[in-house]
Amino acid sequence: xxxxxxxxxxxxxxxxxxxxxxxxxxxxxxxxxxxxxxxxxxxxxxxxxxxxxxxxxxxxxxxxxxxxxxxxxxxxxxxxxxxxxxxxxxxxxxxxxxxxxxxxxxxxxxxxxxxxxxxxxxxxxxxxxxxxxxxxxxxxxxxxxxxxxxxxxxxxxxxxxxxxxxxxxxxxxxxxxxxxxxxxxxxxxxxxxxxxxxxxxxxxxxxxxxxxxxxxxxxxxxxxxxxxxxxxxxxxxxxxxxxxxxxxxxxxxxxxxxxxxxxxxxxxxxxxxxxxxxxxxxxxxxxxxxxxxxxxxxxxxxxxxxxxxxxxxxxxxxxxxxxxxxxxxxxxxxxxxxxxxxxxxxxxxxxxxxxxxxxxxxxxxxxxxxxxxxxxxxxxxxxxxxxxxxxxxxxxxxxxxxxxxxxxxxxxxxxxxxxxxxxxxxxxxxxxxxxxxxxxxxxxxxxxxxxxxxxxxxxxxxxxxxxxxxxxx
Amino acid sequence: xxxxxxxxxxxxxxxxxxxxxxxxxxxxxxxxxxxxxxxxxxxxxxxxxxxxxxxxxxxxxxxxxxxxxxxxxxxxxxxxxxxxxxxxxxxxxxxxxxxxxxxxxxxxxxxxxxxxxxxxxxxxxxxxxxxxxxxxxxxxxxxxxxxxxxxxxxxxxxxxxxxxxxxxxxxxxxxxxxxxxxxxxxxxxxxxxxxxxxxxxxxxxxxxxxxxxxxxxxxxxxxxxxxxxxxxxxxxxxxxxxxxxxxxxxxxxxxxxxxxxxxxxxxxxxxxxxxxxxxxxxxxxxxxxxxxxxxxxxxxxxxxxxxxxxxxxxxxxxxxxxxxxxxxxxxxxxxxxxxxxxxxxxxxxxxxxxxxxxxxxxxxxxxxxxxxxxxxxxxxxxxxxxxxxxxxxxxxxxxxxxxxxxxxxxxxxxxxxxxxxxxxxxxxxxxxxxxxxxxxxxxxxxxxxxxxxxxxxxxxxxxxxxxxxxxxx
Numbered sequence: 001x002x003x004x005x006x007x008x009x010x011x012x013x014x015x016x017x018x019x020x021x022x023x024x025x026x027x028x029x030x031x032x033x034x035x036x037x038x039x040x041x042x043x044x045x046x047x048x049x050x051x052x053x054x055x056x057x058x059x060x061x062x063x064x065x066x067x068x069x070x071x072x073x074x075x076x077x078x079x080x081x082x083x084x085x086x087x088x089x090x091x092x093x094x095x096x097x098x099x100x101x102x103x104x105x106x107x108x109x110x111x112x113x114x115x116x117x118x119x120x121x122x123x124x125x126x127x128x129x130x131x132x133x134x135x136x137x138x139x140x141x142x143x144x145x146x147x148x149x150x151x152x153x154x155x156x157x158x159x160x161x162x163x164x165x166x167x168x169x170x171x172x173x174x175x176x177x178x179x180x181x182x183x184x185x186x187x188x189x190x191x192x193x194x195x196x197x198x199x200x201x202x203x204x205x206x207x208x209x210x211x212x213x214x215x216x217x218x219x220x221x222x223x224x225x226x227x228x229x230x231x232x233x234x235x236x237x238x239x240x241x242x243x244x245x246x247x248x249x250x251x252x253x254x255x256x257x258x259x260x261x262x263x264x265x266x267x268x269x270x271x272x273x274x275x276x277x278x279x280x281x282x283x284x285x286x287x288x289x290x291x292x293x294x295x296x297x298x299x300x301x302x303x304x305x306x307x308x309x310x311x312x313x314x315x316x317x318x319x320x321x322x323x324x325x326x327x328x329x330x331x332x333x334x335x336x337x338x339x340x341x342x343x344x345x346x347x348x349x350x351x352x353x354x355x356x357x358x359x360x361x362x363x364x365x366x367x368x369x370x371x372x373x374x375x376x377x378x379x380x381x382x383x384x385x386x387x388x389x390x391x392x393x394x395x396x397x398x399x400x401x402x403x404x405x406x407x408x409x410x411x412x413x414x415x416x417x418x419x420x421x422x423x424x425x426x427x428x429x430x431x432x433x434x435x436x437x438x439x440x441x442x443x444x445x446x447x448x449x450x451x452x453x454x455x456x457x458x459x460x461x462x463x464x465x466x467x468x469x470x471x472x473x
Numbered sequence: 474x475x476x477x478x479x480x481x482x483x484x485x486x487x488x489x490x491x492x493x494x495x496x497x498x499x500x501x502x503x504x505x506x507x508x509x510x511x512x513x514x515x516x517x518x519x520x521x522x523x524x525x526x527x528x529x530x531x532x533x534x535x536x537x538x539x540x541x542x543x544x545x546x547x548x549x550x551x552x553x554x555x556x557x558x559x560x561x562x563x564x565x566x567x568x569x570x571x572x573x574x575x576x577x578x579x580x581x582x583x584x585x586x587x588x589x590x591x592x593x594x595x596x597x598x599x600x601x602x603x604x605x606x607x608x609x610x611x612x613x614x615x616x617x618x619x620x621x622x623x624x625x626x627x628x629x630x631x632x633x634x635x636x637x638x639x640x641x642x643x644x645x646x647x648x649x650x651x652x653x654x655x656x657x658x659x660x661x662x663x664x665x666x667x668x669x670x671x672x673x674x675x676x677x678x679x680x681x682x683x684x685x686x687x688x689x690x691x692x693x694x695x696x697x698x699x700x701x702x703x704x705x706x707x708x709x710x711x712x713x714x715x716x717x718x719x720x721x722x723x724x725x726x727x728x729x730x731x732x733x734x735x736x737x738x739x740x741x742x743x744x745x746x747x748x749x750x751x752x753x754x755x756x757x758x759x760x761x762x763x764x765x766x767x768x769x770x771x772x773x774x775x776x777x778x779x780x781x782x783x784x785x786x787x788x789x790x791x792x793x794x795x796x797x798x799x800x801x802x803x804x805x806x807x808x809x810x811x812x813x814x815x816x817x818x819x820x821x822x823x824x825x826x827x828x829x830x831x832x833x834x835x836x837x838x839x840x841x842x843x844x845x846x847x848x849x850x851x852x853x854x855x856x857x858x859x860x861x862x863x864x865x866x867x868x869x870x871x872x873x874x875x876x877x878x879x880x881x882x883x884x885x886x887x888x889x890x891x892x893x894x895x896x897x898x899x900x901x902x903x904x905x906x907x908x909x910x911x912x913x914x915x916x917x918x919x920x921x922x923x924x925x926x927x928x929x930x931x932x933x934x935x936x937x938x939x940x941x942x943x944x945x946x
Contacts, residue, residue: 002741004743093757093759095753095754161744161747162743163743163747164743164746164747164750164751165746165747165750166750166753166754180750180754182750268475269927270477270635270636270637270927271634273637273638273927273928274634274636274637274638274655277637277638277639277653277655278637280568280639281568281639281653284566286566367841368840368841368929368930454742454743454746455746455928455931456841457841458928
């Protein structure tokens with residue numbers, strides 16, 4: 001085992017925390033929430049301070065020209081049943097940091113998590129990465145202070161980079177947006193403000209059992225962690241750690257085996273690449289920017305940018321007040337879904353190892369036509385969602401309780417989305433479930449999905465969110 | 474060793490051919506060349522049959538709207554010394570097939586190569602993949618016959634897909650162009666026309682010692698082949714095969730070791746991904762299409778589209794006549810470079826294994842901002858080439874003869890480029906060569922480069938061309 005991978009694995013198997021046990025973390029988050037004053041008021045889009053509609057295009061833009069904007073796109077594709085449509089989308093071409101500092105205490109890696117308020121969050125405070133900064137933030141477009149701990153991520157202070165990958169965000173909502181997902185290890189003493197805590201990876205995964213407690217950005221960063229490949233050593237290690245603590249359940253051990261299984265996979269990596277290549281060669285995605293004011297079937301009034309039939313999502317305006325002593329105030333647009341979404345992986349044991357049924361999915365904002373998605377993903381706001389019935393949706397909706405291996409509501413990024421939560425599910429296939437699947441689906445072990453994640457733009461954020469929730473103890 | 478990888482390795486080590494030895498292949502190509510009548514006439518762009526300038530944009534397009542077109546692009550970037558420029562570029566959004574059929578004879582994989590004429594080739598006939606077809610070709614836009622052997626690549630006839638990847642083409646000349654590089658193994662008897670031959674991989678690599686004999690498309694397809702990782706078994710295997718045949722030279726064995734070396738690499742794959750991530754996060758590339766007629770510093774007359782100072786390249790028109798009995802005639806534009814290019818890898822032994830000095834390079838047509846390129850790449854037509862002095866160019870140009878490990882002229886794709894050849898070099902660093910390199914360079918083993926190739930858009934076509942030339946015997 002590579003040292004970094006085994007360090008991560010050990011942290012993923014360590015549920016006890018020398019600082020704070022997992023129940024106490026929930027209480028701590030609640031306290032953080034109680035202590036802070038948050039006011040979110042709806043506001044007319046035409047009255048958002050520092051924002052305006054561009055005269056020529058009708059795009060909703062920040063006065064600085066930075067941050068993000070709401071623009072129009074025109075989409076042509078031979079994928080699915082709708083071959084041509086137009087829609088508003090969030091344009092944020094800058095690459096930001098989603099960074100976590102880790103540090104060893106008594107040989108175990110701890111993750112430095114932040115209790116962070118986002119205006120769109122249902123419950124305001126969620127557990128966030130150490131650093132969450134857009135380029136506009138960290139280059140100080142808004143003239144504020146530099147974000148805390150930035151110096152460990154931009155090379156100013158020494159840190160050992162363990163993971164550093166570009167990962168996509170929601171392809172139905174963002175135009176080719178990517179963030180830099182980064183984990184750095186420090187050895188020096190850190191001064192940690194009161195809204196930060198150290199958690200093991202197992203604790204973060206345990207907290208993901210609960211609704212809307214761990215934010216999107218944390219989920220995408222930890223989904224990039226690989227744990228090596230299977231060896232006898234690992235099983236022994238596992239048993240030493242978890243048996244006797246009474247928390248070994250067979251499904252979690254099976255998930256660990258899937259996370260470490262390269263060799264028992266149904267398909268080779270080459271075969272999976274060929275599957276993606278074939279789909280990318282067959283299906284076109286032609287996206288061009290267009291003036292928001294000309295987008296078909298969408299209209300802008302002073303309160304929102306919305307679909308004429310109220311479908312998909314709308315863009316609204318809010319005024320935000322956050323803080324206790326020092327109050328921060330700003331205005332911004334947020335995207336509000338017209339309904340909750342659902343994302344589910346169906347899993348099945350094949351060759352003795354759990355495989356995940358992965359969907360190839362084309363979304364308008366995708367960087368490279370197709371990304372690997374959960375078996376079922378009907379994110380509200382996916383433009384064509386109601387135009388057809390997603391495969392396997394019925395199977396997921398009618399799963400028996402004993403088939404539901406994971407179920408929680410998780411929030412989308414509260415800096416852009418207004419109170420949006422999606423149902424995350426892992427469903428175990430029953431014995432009758434067919435191993436043969438339609439051409440845009442393929443079976444992969446968790447290890448294979450983790451291998452693809454590291455090479456950018458292979459797994460979409462919805463798949464990564466689900467992966468982050470998978471516990472090994 | 475994975476079976477496919479060891480099959481490829483065995484073919485890469487087999488220089489004897491039961492059908493045709495390597496010298497005879499050269500004679501055979503010459504005969505193919507002598508037998509065919511080829512006439513290429515320059516022709517006014519305004520008089521190219523089936524091509525016209527678009528009235529509104531001035532773009533040069535095919536009447537069908539298919540094949541390719543010459544369009545304008547506007548480029549903004551914070552990379553390099555020129556932050557904003559405009560240029561013509563080839564737009565060919567379709568993904569074509571570059572496919573090779575392989576088949577085992579007496580346990581050795583043979584590659585089915587085609588002697589193919591391309592209008593832009595210096596010497597007309599070059600060794601090409603079994604199938605070379607644009608989507609317009611194989612969907613019969615030109616009403617012709619379906620390309621030979623297409624049925625083994627599109628799933629109509631049974632074949633085992635060994636490699637199937639999307640790979641980029643010249644980022645300075647093509648706008649985000651990619652082709653499907655595919656190798657399929659067949660077991661049935663094939664009827665092979667007289668302009669096809671079966672060659673081992675070692676033979677193809679041997680023929681790459683010679684100038685302009687193996688075409689670009691062959692080079693990119695064979696560059697996608699991986700050979701597994703190092704084991705004792707491999708060295709034994711190697712010695713069994715090649716010692717006694719008198720063709721073991723230490724540099725070739727060293728290259729094989731580099732091709733198989735994952736563990737002795739200076740940097741981990743994670744570290745290399747972090748290096749790419751950092752550069753992609755730091756540097757922007759904003760490319761938008763624009764009317765060709767409005768492109769600054771470029772002008773169109775009836776004979777060519779050219780830079781006002783004669784720099785970089787020009788687009789010319791040709792009329793092509795090919796054939797002996799049945800003559801094919803067509804007109805098309807070709808891109809003509811204003812000078813030859815040079816692409817070179819500097820290699821150096823680090824930790825006992827040869828490492829390649831890889832450059833991160835931003836080119837206007839790149840799919841994802843940056844691709845990994847040879848240490849030195851001054852492709853003529855790279856827009857900014859003369860605006861600055863490429864790093865390491867002097868080192869390569871002043872290398873002593875004993876440092877030159879590989880040197881040949883190789884052609885760019887003769888279907889788009891007019892008599893363009895580039896000098897391909899591998900230069901061994903001397904002892905004084907510094908292991909510390911500028912931030913956009915990194916050392917990688919051949920094995921690491923081959924790992925990245927399979928994940929699309931990591932290594933550019935110039936790097937892949939050089940890699941294809943590396944012999945192991």
